[in-house]
Each structure stands twice: as C-alpha cells, then as structure tokens.
Amino acid sequence: MPKKVPHRLYLTEDQMPKQWYNLRADMKEQPAPILNPGTLQPATVEELYPVFCEKLAQQEMDSTTRYIDIPEEIQDFYKMYRPSPLIRAYNLEKALGTPAKIYYKFEGNNTSGSHKLNSAIAQAYYAKEQGLTSLTTETGAGQWGTALSEACSYYKLPLTVYMVKVSYEQKPFRKSVMQTFDAEIIPSPSNTTKVGQMILSQDPNTGGSLGCAISEAVEKAVTTENCRYVLGSVLNQVLLHQSIIGLESKMAMEILDEYPDIVIGCAGGGSNLGGLIAPFMQDKLLGKANPRIIAVEPASCPSLTRGRYAYDFCDTGRVTPLAKMYTLGCDFMPSANHAGGLRYHGMSPILSKLYHDGYMEAIAVEQTKVFEAAVFFAKQETILPAPESAHAIRGAIDEALKCKETGEAKTILFGLTGTGYFDMTAYNAYLNGTMTDYIPTDEDLQKGFERLPKIPGIQ
Amino acid sequence: MPKKVPHRLYLTEDQMPKQWYNLRADMKEQPAPILNPGTLQPATVEELYPVFCEKLAQQEMDSTTRYIDIPEEIQDFYKMYRPSPLIRAYNLEKALGTPAKIYYKFEGNNTSGSHKLNSAIAQAYYAKEQGLTSLTTETGAGQWGTALSEACSYYKLPLTVYMVKVSYEQKPFRKSVMQTFDAEIIPSPSNTTKVGQMILSQDPNTGGSLGCAISEAVEKAVTTENCRYVLGSVLNQVLLHQSIIGLESKMAMEILDEYPDIVIGCAGGGSNLGGLIAPFMQDKLLGKANPRIIAVEPASCPSLTRGRYAYDFCDTGRVTPLAKMYTLGCDFMPSANHAGGLRYHGMSPILSKLYHDGYMEAIAVEQTKVFEAAVFFAKQETILPAPESAHAIRGAIDEALKCKETGEAKTILFGLTGTGYFDMTAYNAYLNGTMTDYIPTDEDLQKGFERLPKIPGIQ
Numbered sequence: 001m002p003k004k005v006p007h008r009l010y011l012t013e014d015q016m017p018k019q020w021y022n023l024r025a026d027m028k029e030q031p032a033p034i035l036n037p038g039t040l041q042p043a044t045v046e047e048l049y050p051v052f053c054e055k056l057a058q059q060e061m062d063s064t065t066r067y068i069d070i071p072e073e074i075q076d077f078y079k080m081y082r083p084s085p086l087i088r089a090y091n092l093e094k095a096l097g098t099p100a101k102i103y104y105k106f107e108g109n110n111t112s113g114s115h116k117l118n119s120a121i122a123q124a125y126y127a128k129e130q131g132l133t134s135l136t137t138e139t140g141a142g143q144w145g146t147a148l149s150e151a152c153s154y155y156k157l158p159l160t161v162y163m164v165k166v167s168y169e170q171k172p173f174r175k176s177v178m179q180t181f182d183a184e185i186i187p188s189p190s191n192t193t194k195v196g197q198m199i200l201s202q203d204p205n206t207g208g209s210l211g212c213a214i215s216e217a218v219e220k221a222v223t224t225e226n227c228r229y230v231l232g233s234v235l236n237q238v239l240l241h242q243s244i245i246g247l248e249s250k251m252a253m254e255i256l257d258e259y260p261d262i263v264i265g266c267a268g269g270g271s272n273l274g275g276l277i278a279p280f281m282q283d284k285l286l287g288k289a290n291p292r293i294i295a296v297e298p299a300s301c302p303s304l305t306r307g308r309y310a311y312d313f314c315d316t317g318r319v320t321p322l323a324k325m326y327t328l329g330c331d332f333m334p335s336a337n338h339a340g341g342l343r344y345h346g347m348s349p350i351l352s353k354l355y356h357d358g359y360m361e362a363i364a365v366e367q368t369k370v371f372e373a374a375v376f377f378a379k380q381e382t383i384l385p386a387p388e389s390a391h392a393i394r395g396a397i398d399e400a401l402k403c404k405e406t407g408e409a410k411t412i413l414f415g416l417t418g419t420g421y422f423d424m425t426a427y428n429a430y431l432n433g434t435m436t437d438y439i440p441t442d443e444d445l446q447k448g449f450e451r452l453p454k455i456p457g458i459q
Numbered sequence: 460m461p462k463k464v465p466h467r468l469y470l471t472e473d474q475m476p477k478q479w480y481n482l483r484a485d486m487k488e489q490p491a492p493i494l495n496p497g498t499l500q501p502a503t504v505e506e507l508y509p510v511f512c513e514k515l516a517q518q519e520m521d522s523t524t525r526y527i528d529i530p531e532e533i534q535d536f537y538k539m540y541r542p543s544p545l546i547r548a549y550n551l552e553k554a555l556g557t558p559a560k561i562y563y564k565f566e567g568n569n570t571s572g573s574h575k576l577n578s579a580i581a582q583a584y585y586a587k588e589q590g591l592t593s594l595t596t597e598t599g600a601g602q603w604g605t606a607l608s609e610a611c612s613y614y615k616l617p618l619t620v621y622m623v624k625v626s627y628e629q630k631p632f633r634k635s636v637m638q639t640f641d642a643e644i645i646p647s648p649s650n651t652t653k654v655g656q657m658i659l660s661q662d663p664n665t666g667g668s669l670g671c672a673i674s675e676a677v678e679k680a681v682t683t684e685n686c687r688y689v690l691g692s693v694l695n696q697v698l699l700h701q702s703i704i705g706l707e708s709k710m711a712m713e714i715l716d717e718y719p720d721i722v723i724g725c726a727g728g729g730s731n732l733g734g735l736i737a738p739f740m741q742d743k744l745l746g747k748a749n750p751r752i753i754a755v756e757p758a759s760c761p762s763l764t765r766g767r768y769a770y771d772f773c774d775t776g777r778v779t780p781l782a783k784m785y786t787l788g789c790d791f792m793p794s795a796n797h798a799g800g801l802r803y804h805g806m807s808p809i810l811s812k813l814y815h816d817g818y819m820e821a822i823a824v825e826q827t828k829v830f831e832a833a834v835f836f837a838k839q840e841t842i843l844p845a846p847e848s849a850h851a852i853r854g855a856i857d858e859a860l861k862c863k864e865t866g867e868a869k870t871i872l873f874g875l876t877g878t879g880y881f882d883m884t885a886y887n888a889y890l891n892g893t894m895t896d897y898i899p900t901d902e903d904l905q906k907g908f909e910r911l912p913k914i915p916g917i918q
Binding site: 006012013111112150154176179379 | 466471535538539540549571572576612613632638639640837839840841842843883884886887
C-alpha cells in the first residue's frame with residue numbers, strides 16, 4: 001500500500017521562509033487603533049517606546065508592509081530548531097475511522113516546548129540590537145517564559161519573569177528550566193512592584209493572573225533604566241513573528257499538493273492561531289481560497305465565544321494601552337481548576353477583528369473533553385500534547401468525526417503548539433477522574449463587562 | 460558567509476534504513492556466550508524462550524546475519540518520529556572557540572524523550588506478533604519505561620513496569636507519563652514478587668536498583684501466563700535495534716561529505732553507544748577507517764574504566780543468565796546522589812568485548828562536570844539535555860578543547876540521546892551548588908568483585 005505523503009515533511013533550510021507575513025496588509029478593514037490610556041486617543045509609535053523596544057513598536061503599528069525580512073541572525077537561530085515538521089496523522093485517522101486527511105504542524109520539538117520561541121528570539125534580537133540591557137515579561141503556564149529565557153540567555157540579556165503565582169507553585173520544574181537559562185523568576189503578584197503590592201493588599205491569598213503579571217512586568221520595565229517589556233501573545237508583532245508557522249505549513253502542503261479545507265488552532269491570546277492561519281487567511285481575504293478557520297478556546301475562559309468586542313486594558317492593573325478586542329474584562333480570573341494556559345481575558349485585536357467580520361469561527365470546549373482528546377491523540381501519534389494544544393486536537397477530532405458521518409474526505413490542518421511534559425499534574429487529575437469542568441455563568445461574565453473602561457464617544 | 464552544511468540534516472523517508480545492522484557479524488572474535496544460570500553452560504536459544512519473546516531471543520543469539528530487515532510496521536512507526544536530525548553544533552563550536560567540527564545526532568525529539576523508543580517499538584511488535592498478552596520490564600531514570608509504555612500502548616499490550624523506588628519517588632511525573640500510556644507502575648523492590656520480598660526483608664528502606672528491578676520483572680514474566688520480559692539496554696538485540704542511530708548518522712554524514720574522526724557516546728548499559736557507533740565500528744573492524752570511539756561513563760558507576768571483565772549476573776537477584784562483561788558486581792549500588800540513569804552495574808557484552816580488544820576507549824566523568832557541560836550546551840544549542848546525554852557532551856567538549864590547543868579541525872560526532880525535562884531536580888541541585896560528586900573507593904569496588912559468581916573452569 002504505497003503512501004505518497006510522508007509521515008513527516010521537513011522543509012530544507014533553503015525552503016525556509018526569509019520573510020514574515022503581515023496579515024494586516026491584506027485586511028480590508030483594520031483592527032481599531034490602540035489607545036493611549038492617559039489620553040484615550042490613538043497611541044503613536046513614539047508613545048510605545050518607553051515600554052517596547054523601538055523596532056518592535058514599529059512592527060506593532062505597521063499595518064501596510066506585507067512582508068518583513070527576517071534578520072539573518074534570527075533566521076540562523078530558527079535553523080537550530082526549525083523547520084518544524086508537518087505531520088500526517090495516519091494513525092489518528094485510522095483510529096477515528098475517518099475519511100478525512102489530518103495534518104498537524106508540530107511546534108513542540110524544542111526545549112521551550114512550544115511555538116513561543118519563534119517570537120521570543122525575534123524580540124530578544126531587536127532588544128539586543130537597540131542596546132537594551134534587560135527585559136521583563138510575564139508567564140502563565142510557563143511556555144512563553146521558558147522560550148524567552150532561552151532567547152535572552154542566547155543574547156546574554158538579563159530577564160525578569162513575573163510568573164503567575166498559582167503556576168509558580170504548581171510548576172516548580174518550569175521555574176527550574178527558566179533558571180537554567182539564567183532568568184530571574186518572581187511569583188506574581190509580588191511586593192517588587194507598586195501594582196503587585198496593591199493587588200496583594202486587596203487579596204493577600206490571590207493566585208494571580210496573567211493580567212496582573214503583565215502589570216508588574218510593565219511597571220518593572222518602565223522603572224528600570226534601559227529595560228523594556230516584551231509579551232508572548234496578543235500583540236500584532238507576535239502574530240507577525242508567528243506567521244512562520246503558517247508560511248512553513250502552507251509551503252509544505254503545496255509540496256504535497258494539498259490545501260486545507262479546515263484550519264484549526266487553539267486560542268488564548270492568539271499567538272499560535274494568528275501565525276498558523278496567516279497565509280490561509282490571506283487567501284481568504286484575497287478571494288483565492290475559502291478554508292474554514294476555527295479557533296478553539298477553553299469553555300472556562302471563552303473570550304471569543306462569550307466575550308464582548310470592546311476596548312479594554314491588556315492588563316489587570318489598567319496601566320497598558322487599550323485595545324479593541326474580544327474580552328471578558330481585564331480583571332477576569334479563570335477558575336483555578338483550569339489546567340494549562342489559554343487563560344488570558346482578551347484576544348489578539350487582529351483575530352478579534354477577523355472574527356467580528358466573519359472570517360473565522362470559534363468554539364469553546366470543556367477541559368475534560370480536551371484531555372480525553374489529548375490522551376487519545378498521545379496513544380495514536382506518540383506525542384504527549386500540551387493542554388493548550390489539545391484544544392486544537394479536540395477541534396480536529398470533532399471535525400474528522402463529522403467527516404466520518406458524511407463520508408467527506410476533507411483535509412484538516414491543525415496546529416500542535418507544544419508538549420505537555422510540565423503538565424503532568426493536570427494529566428494526573430484527568431486520569432484519576434478528579435478533573436472537573438467549569439463554565440462561567442452569564443452573571444459571572446456580566447460583572448467583567450460592567451467594569452469595561454468607559455471611553456467618551458466610543459463606549 | 461556561506462554555510463555549506465545545514466544546521467540540521469533530516470534524511471527523507473526514502474533514505475531511512477530498512478535494515479538493522481548486526482555488529483557481531485563483523486567482529487573478529489565474538490563476545491563470550493551467555494551462560495544458563497542453572498547449568499553454567501552456554502545457553503541455547505530455546506532456554507531463553509520462557510523469558511524472552513522467541514524472535515527477540517533469536518536476534519539475541521544471532522551473531523552471523525549482518526543485516527536484518529526491519530519489519531514494515533516498525534518502519535512505519537519509526538516514521539512517526541524519525542529520522543532524527545543530525546545537527547551541526549555551530550553555536551557550541553563558536554562558544555568554545557574550537558576549530559573542531561562538532562555534530563550530534565539528537566534522539567530526544569519524541570515523547571519518550573530518548574532513543575529508547577527505537578528498541579521499545581521493535582520489542583513490542585515482536586511480542587504482539589507472537590501473540591503474547593502482556594510484558595514486564597524495569598526502569599531506572601524512566602526513559603526506557605516511558606518508551607516501552609508508548610510502544611505497548613500502541614499495540615494495546617498490557618505492561619507492568621518495575622520502577623527503581625528512589626526514582627519512583629523522585630520523579631512522579633515520569634510515572635504519570637507512563638500511566639497516561641496505560642502502563643502499571645510498581646516501585647521496586649516490591650511485595651509483588653518473591654525476590655522483591657527477599658530484598659525488602661534484608662533492607663526495608665532500600666531505594667532499589669536497576670539490577671533488583673530486573674529480578675522482579677523477570678520473576679513476574681516467568682510466573683505470568685503468556686507474558687515475557689523485555690529490557691532496554693545491555694542485550695545484543697537492543698544494540699541491533701539501536702543501530703538505526705548509527706546508520707542514519709553515517710548516511711547523513713556521507714551526504715555532507717563528512718566522516719567522524721571521533722565518535723562519542725554516553726555509556727550505561729550500552730544501548731545508545733552500541734547503536735551510534737555500529738557502522739563506524741564496522742569500518743574499523745574491516746579496516747576501512749579508523750575513528751576513535753569513546754565511551755563516557757559516570758565516575759560514580761565506572762563499569763568500563765574500573766570494572767572487571769568477567770561473567771556476572773545481569774540482575775541483583777541472580778536469576779538471569781550470566782554474561783561476560785565489564786561489571787562492578789551485580790549487587791553494586793550507585794550512590795544515591797548520582798542523578799539520572801547510567802546506573803547499571805554491567806555493560807553490553809558486545810561493547811565489553813570491543814573495549815577489551817582495544818577497539819574503543821572509555822573515560823569516566825564526575826557529575827558536576829557533566830552538569831556544567833549540560834548547562835553550557837543548553838545555552839548555546841537551546842536543547843536542555845538529559846543528564847545521561849550530557850556525559851557525551853562533556854566528552855565532546857573536552858575533545859573540542861583539545862583541538863583548540865592543537866589547532867586541529869577534527870570532526871567530532873556525539874550522540875545526544877535525550878532531553879532533561881524530567882530531571883529538573885538534578886538541575887536544581889547543580890544550580891544551587893548542592894550537587895556533589897561521588898567516586899567509589901577501590902575498597903568499595905573490591906567488595907563487588909569478591910561477590911562475582913564462581914564458575915568452575917572459567918573464573
């Protein structure tokens with residue numbers, strides 16, 4: 001039985017993308033501009049310089065340059081762990097008995113354990129280029145913190161990571177990996193910042209949140225000389241860097257003479273989803289193809305499926321610029337029983353706009369269903385997925401099962417963003433049967449919506 | 460600055476080996492035959508059938524078939540995670556300032572985290588083919604147990620893993636990964652076997668050892684209907700399966716028009732080392748090339764560098780056949796402060812014979828030096844290595860530094876067997892400065908040698 005399509009397709013170094021793709025250049029309508037939190041007017045690029053590295057601030061604001069050269073040093077770094085394979089899920093297809101063809105782009109085969117390294121190395125590179133002498137960031141599940149620690153260690157840039165306290169306590173080994181790469185790890189909220197002190201004074205026992213850790217990291221950056229803040233998701237610049245996932249995927253599929261009918265990604269802040277779908281969304285925007293594009297988010301933190309499309313702060317401390325996005329309110333705290341990442345209250349403004357304009361779909365899935373898919377997948381494909389990635393697996397399996405019912409041989413592409421080696425506590429809970437689902441009530445969500453910022457003339 | 464050699468070379472599926480290479484077929488002198496522990500006479504293949512799957516027992520005894528076809532199903536499984544990349548360590552070379560060219564074959568990019576899956580899937584396949592209904596094994600650091608759990612889950616073969624108790628307690632997440640793949644994990648020594656009961660009665664607080672866990676797994680196999688025992692190292696069959704590492708490496712180097720002057724592997728029981736060096740050792744045996752081949756073992760468990768070349772049991776309970784190998788004595792217990800694997804008292808009989816006959820060198824390194832190399836490597840190459848693998852890194856770095864002194868541009872190939880994600884406790888100890896070295900005294904070793912089995916007419 002000849003198999004024309006290999007199990008794993010790796011591009012050669014020559015085939016690797018030399019430019020990132022900026023999806024905004026092809027959007028018919030742009031995402032709403034971010035607002036300066038002081039003036040409530042659209043922020044200028046200069047206003048971002050105190051917080052962001054200049055080159056990254058420029059990328060953040062650039063909605064017209066379609067392709068942006070990847071600096072050669074970053075290309076060289078990419079070559080240490082990329083190209084990532086495009087994998088044909090032969091065993092998963094067989095186990096499901098589906099006529100669908102399932103492909104996944106696997107970004108977990110690097111020590112950071114996820115796709116986050118794609119943007120981390122770019123951000124560290126530009127920071128070094130500008131002559132910055134340290135960086136700050138936050139991390140929740142720990143993938144971004146690990147990736148940035150690796151990148152900063154490579155460029156010998158001191159890094160302070162504010163790690164959401166509940167994660168800091170539950171994942172001591174994540175912390176150790178980051179420390180191996182010389183990062184300083186501070187559980188958030190902490191007494192090292194004013195905003196941390198304030199949040200602790202309100203609730204000394206809080207487990208923290210991403211939004212809160214962002215506030216602390218930003219404060220530390222703006223109060224430290226020659227230091228800036230970097231973020232691993234949500235931002236336009238991050239989606240730009242992560243476009244390498246989609247560009248490689250599309251090229252690999254072209255080599256296989258394939259094109260996806262459905263593209264599926266997990267969605268927290270949007271870094272992986274935005275990167276994976278970028279060139280396929282381009283085709284859709286330009287009328288060249290019409291793949292279905294599906295965001296899969298956790299039912300416990302359902303920003304796209306149940307959030308408001310409104311201006312909101314990117315952090316809990318309300319110090320960042322405001323972005324128009326699907327949001328649950330910047331002080332939304334996902335249930336403590338929610339395992340893994342995808343806990344952010346908002347969603348990438350680019351993806352929010354595309355979703356709002358009908359270019360993509362979104363579904364929310366419960367975590368026991370996600371872990372069911374994770375374990376099933378692991379047994380067929382021998383990769384233990386990160387809980388975040390398993391949201392996309394759940395979506396792909398469900399679409400493949402629909403194909404089984406209808407007999408359609410659709411081509412499904414999903415993003416497998418990372419591995420779950422640091423998430424065994426959550427796997428244990430699933431295997432022991434102690435994992436439960438949590439879905440916020442409408443009343444829960446309403447409280448967050450009521451606290452959305454009031455902006456005269458806008459909302 | 461053009462780089463002819465890519466950072467990572469992946470063979471295509473077409474280029475992947477379709478046969479394993481059996482090094483014994485080219486050895487001028489064979490390893491001494493294994494002995495039946497009852498008769499102290501050379502064991503027949505039939506005598507192995509109660510313990511081993513028949514096909515594997517035949518492979519164990521086959522010293523003449525040079526190439527053995529890899530069954531198509533195993534080839535297909537290999538394609539899920541192989542070929543593994545041959546990586547040019549550009550950054551490591553630069554950081555060391557060495558003229559040496561350093562290559563490493565990276566086997567850690569699969570969920571088992573190491574090269575162990577190469578033999579695990581083969582052993583599970585042959586067990587399934589024979590109609591066996593369950594398997595037993597032991598695991599120390601956990602890489603073999605994880606790999607076999609994955610392989611058995613794939614073939615829906617129930618598996619019982621006796622996990623060295625100290626490891627069971629120190630690495631709860633390793634256990635969880637194996638449980639995710641449906642394996643039953645029992646801390647060893649346990650009350651589930653007679654040998655376990657006996658060892659516990661002598662020392663109820665023992666942390667266990669690989670040799671002891673082997674005894675339990677063998678007892679469980681021979682007392683359970685339609686069940687057999689499988690082992691992840693030491694055996695000839697394991698080196699056969701692991702030859703895929705060396706075959707792929709050699710082919711990749713040929714594509715790059717390279718040949719190693721030095722081949723370096725870490726050595727515990729010999730599974731990785733034997734696989735990596737196989738085709739290069741063939742060249743050496745046939746007089747086609749003369750690479751230096753270096754085994755790197757821990758100073759705390761120095762079987763090659765300080766052991767006796769003698770017949771010994773493969774397990775602590777003295778129930779297995781006897782093999783002639785470099786050994787520290789079958790009841791040797793490595794210091795509890797020794798982190799990671801490479802704790803076995805003996806060494807592959809094939810490698811022992813080659814070492815004894817002068818075809819390879821061996822060095823022993825202290826664990827703080829190993830972790831120093833591990834952290835240095837991680838920062839340059841962005842891969843967090845397993846402590847076991849870091850022994851080979853240490854060896855490669857030291858050879859590269861010698862090249863720096865002499866100005867020689869030697870080509871070094873080493874095996875990076877796996878990742879250290881489940882070894883963060885050990886990394887913490889190193890980073891905290893609490894890791895210490897342990898080197899057994901001559902008196903310590905002498906005790907083990909005195910207890911080597913007495914075999915009339917032989918030793």
